[in-house]
Amino acid sequence: MSSNFSWKSLGKLYLYFFYFSGLSQILIYAAGMSNTVGIRQALFISTIWLVPNLIWPQYTRKMSAFIGLLIWPASLVSLSYFYIYGQDFSQSVLFIIFESNVSESKEFIESYLDYKIILLAITHALTGIYLWRQITPVYLPRLNKLITICIVSLIFGGGFLKPLIVYGKSWDYSIKSFQDKIEPAAPWNMIAGYFKYTKVLDAMNEQLAESTQIPPLSNLVYSNNKQTMVLVIGESTNSQRMSLYGYSRHTTPLLDNMQHELLTYTDVISPRPSTIEALQQVLTFADQKNPDVYLTKPTLINMMRQAGYKSLWITNQQTQTKRNTLLLTFSQQADEQVYLNNNRVQNSSQLDDGVLEPFKKALSNSDGPTFIVIHLLGTHRKYNYRYPESFKQYTGRAGMPEWVPDEHAEEYNDYDNAILFNDYVVSSLINILKDTSTNSSLVYFSDHGEEVFDTKGDLFCGRNEGKPTPAMYTVPFIAWLSPEWKKTHSTSSIQNTLNHPYQTSDFIYSWADLAGIDFKGNDPTRSIFNKHFIARKRMIGSPFTPKKMINFVSISHKQELTLN
Structure with missing residues (x-):
């Protein structure tokens, strides 16, 4: 074998590595979903794999095979995500991945895995193997080898050190800047995303550990009524698929029957279409303009405890105590927790009616102001896992839109059946509260x-x-108020806002209003329960890329362009 330098050999080696990092970026650019930044970063970052092969050319085939095996899974994930969603990986996607448990991941794979994905994986692997078989060692003279290594080191070292030395930025800024540069390319998208995730998680854990040192809300005042307040958080439930909101199928018969007792808000959306990123705003003072406020200000749970409420968090979401997630951190801010699904593997038959008995017990043991959070699995995918066989009511095409093909009819029906069971759980919680607490x-x-x-x-x-x-954004939002609560509160102003556009990122102000809590910085105009409520533009999208955020009205038929 010749030991002379060959540009052809270098090109084949580089193409092999770029294939794993750059293919998805080329497809994203070709689809018009992004500019050339991702491709440029993939071209840039692929050079790092050349270094060991240039230093030890005699081991090129073994090293390139090993590196290929390492980066192929991340490359396949990026490619599969583009195939399913037509989008590039983002920090939001990575956060969802790292927050997901084994069962959620299994259900996701089951939902999307089909012969096309399998064919894509096989083709992707075979192409990589073909490119690997074309590789031949690249021999450089010793001096050129040293120069090449120095150049590559300067490229990567400069990318990290330039903000630090030239612009005087902090280490954190330099690290983040470097992570942003390498993030588009597999497998660095996974690695950089994981470090960003752990940083946010560490900040949340630090907040939990030092919660007593976080300044409480200033000038907080509250009523001394002995009341029980219950917050029920559902999962992945679209209000448009509930008969309570006008859906043609009778998917919420129990809530429909008690409609005269409920305050049903008709135009409510979530700020983000994923659990943790939505709850980071819903349960805190963060919003689409200030997404990081949850790290520095008290949460809704902190506020209720400051107001003298004993707090309890009941969850049917899998929350292993050894698996620390952002959601677990929220739950641990409560005085007590009930984790119903804390096995090593989430039980798919762990239905939401499991929250009913702990809820009854909590109410019977309550003494004084009590605040209870109940977090359901709701209608989370895979939908047929979310209801028992006795609730399998929808099996045919009756009431199904004509545009839904037969191949998707079963999943469409499963979702409606999941909503039917969710109706039973939510209405049962209301009835238990009605019978137990005044x-x-x-x-x-x-x-x-x-x-x-x-x-x-x-x-x-x-x-x-x-x-x-x-x-993806329209959500049910209902309130039930006991007769005794109504005796001491006016409900006329609340009923006047039932049809106003509202976004749950303002929920902490609404909850404080309902609880009779006031504090410095409170804004009654952001409370859907307040007569001074002012409807605002509802921006959706990632607040970390504000230029890409859009007004919800642009994808809906509702007119709110004149709002502030």
Whole structure:
């Protein structure tokens, strides 16, 4: 074998590495979803794999095979995500991945895995193997080898050190800047995303550990009523698929029957289409303009404890105590927790009616102001896992839109059956509270919506922030207030806002209003329960890329362009 330098050999080696990092970026650019930044970063970052092969050319085939095996899975994930969603990986997607448990991941794979994905994986692997078989060692003279290594080191070292040395930025800024540069290319998208995730998680854990040192809300005043307040958080439930909101199928018969007792808000959306990113705003003072405020200001749970409420968090979401997630951090801010689904593997048959008995027990043991959060699995995909066989009511095409093809009919029906069971759970919680506690209130909403073939001409199931539809954001939002609560509060102003556009990122102000809590910085105009409520433009999209955010009205038929 010749030991002379060959540009052809260098080109084949580089193409092999660029294939894994750059293919998805080329497809994204070709689809018009992005500019050339991703391709440029992939071209830039692919050079790092050349270094060991240039230093030890005699091991080129073994090293390139090993590196290929390492980066192929991340490359396949990026490629598969583009195939399913038509989008590039983002920080939001990575956060969702790292927050997901084994069962959620299994259900996601089951939902999207088909012969096309399998064929894509096989083709992707075979192409990589073909490119690998073309590789031959690249021999450089010793001096050129040293020069090449120095150049590559300067490229990567400069990318990290330039902000630090030239612009005097901090280490954190330099690290983040470098992560942003390498993030588009696999597998660095996974690696950089993981470090960003752990940084946010560490900040949340630090907040939890030092919660007593976080300044409480200033000038907080509250009523001394002995009341029980219940917050029920659903999952992936689109209000458009509930008969309570006018859906043709009778998917919420129990809530329909008690409609005269409920305050049903008709135009409510979530700020983000994923659980943790939505709840980071819903349960805190963060919003689309100030997404990081949850790290520095008290949460809704902190506020209730400051007001003298004993707090309890009941969850049917899998929350292993050894698996620290952002959602777990929220729950641990409560005085007590009940984790119903804390096995190593989430039980798919762990239905939401499991929250009913702990809820009854909590109410019977309550003494004084009590605040209870109940977090449901709701209608989370895979939908047929979310209801028992006895609730399998929808099996045919009756009431199904004509544009839903037969191949998706079963999943469409499963979602409606999941909503039917969710109706049973939520109505049962209301009835238990009604029978047990006198001065009480309950609010139920979903963290976000879900697209389940609801959009004609754009068949899709799931959520995609980069390609939003109304179904991904529209959520049920209902309140039940006990007769005793109504005796001491006026409900006329509340009823006047039932049809106003509202976004749950303002929920902490609404909850404080309902609880009779006031504090410095409170804004009654952001409370849907207040007569001074002012409807605002509802921006959706990632607040970390504000230029890409859009007004919800641009994807809906509602007119709110004149709002502030």
